Amino acid sequence: MNKFLLISFIGIAALTLAGCQSTDDSQKNKEVKNNSSKAVTIVDGRGKEVVLEDGYAKNFVLFPNEGTEMFSITQSIEPFLGMRKSDQDSNIAGGVVAKYYPEILEVNSNIIDAEGDAPNVEEILKLNPDVVYQWSSAEAKIKPLEDVGIDVVALNWGTYKDDVERYTLYGQALGMQDRVDAVLAHHEKAKKAVLSVTEKLTEAERQNHVFVSHVNENQMNVWGTELPHTAVHKVENAAFTEGKITNKDADINAETLLQWDPDMIVIGEWAKEITPDYFYNHPVLKNLTAVKEKRVYKSPTSSLLDNPGISWYFYAVLSHPDKFEGFDMRKQVREDYKMLYNIDVTEEDIDQILNVAENKNSKSFELFM
Secondary structure, eight states, X not given: OOHHHHHHHHHHHHHHHTTOOOOHHHHHHHHHHHHHXXXXXXXXXXXXXXXXXXXXXXXXXXXXXXXXXXXXXXXXXXXXXXXXXXIIIIIITTSHHHHHOXXXXXXXXXXXXXXXXXXXXXXXXXXXXXXXXXXXXXXXXHHHHHHXXXXXXXXXXXXXXXXXXXXXXXXXXXXXXXXXXXXXXXXXXXXXXXXXXXXXXXXXXXXXEEEEEEEETTEEEEEOTXXXXXXXXXXXXSOBOTTOOOSSEEEEEHHHHHHHOOSEEEEOTTOTTOOHHHHHTOTTGGGSHHHHTTOEEEOOSSOTTTOHHHHHHHHHHHHOGGGSTTOOHHHHXXXXXXXXXXXXXXXXXXXXXXXXXXHTTSTTGGGGO
């Protein structure tokens, strides 16, 4: 229900009854108000039309663990009404964004039911958000919110197309499409720069690459060839996965990895306890070609959705350092963090973003130091 329009109509009627006449300036003011509160329709990841009756959202509750991604659009914590505690603790706390904007860790995280992963509808109603962002796969967690009149924009995950759509939907609901377009153009510039090199690679020059998401004793989770966060899908020809995983991910054991015998291994930065040294000191995995050649790396801590350029360069340069002579990764990090988060990073910040402490003993990483 559009409370603002209702109040506006009542006010206009009262002025008419009183015989008041609008000046040109007051008419312009009314037009601005009416325009800003005009209902907005967004087609979300479900293909559903979500109508924001009061116009573009001024605030939100965010269920995906993508707080820094959203911050790269808003460049302000003010619109954040609620977000996941797991995002604050695991992805943001201790990082560069939290260093300069610590208030992001103070955003209300009581949006999950204490007994599970369902939305805390009562708490969300108290927050009174203009919009809630939730995964499209979580229909059972969307319905309770929509049943009480809360607007939910559902989001997809799994391909690069989904990445772009999701980031676009974040901005669309906030009326910040221009900002989204600027960020995506920034990404495209980085992608084209990398592709100008990697598209010229011969089949023989391509790397056998494996991206490790998690490790649990003899089992490890690896991401597939179609997953957007690998260099495979976003930056073609930079690398490929020997296992030809067609799903989003796969659970494999050490024996399978030995069969694949990758030239390069990249570890997801969220696998906090796993570093290149884990592989270098492993009694079995030390026999891998990537381990013998010291080509195991911890991925950058930069966001995979709003700041993929750093990851693209990371993969491509370490895959083919001889083809990126003169490239300044630290300059790239400085430019990206300024553009995305309005942060002037220090040299220590850059070391943290690139996981220099974990990667310093790996081959060619001196190029980033």
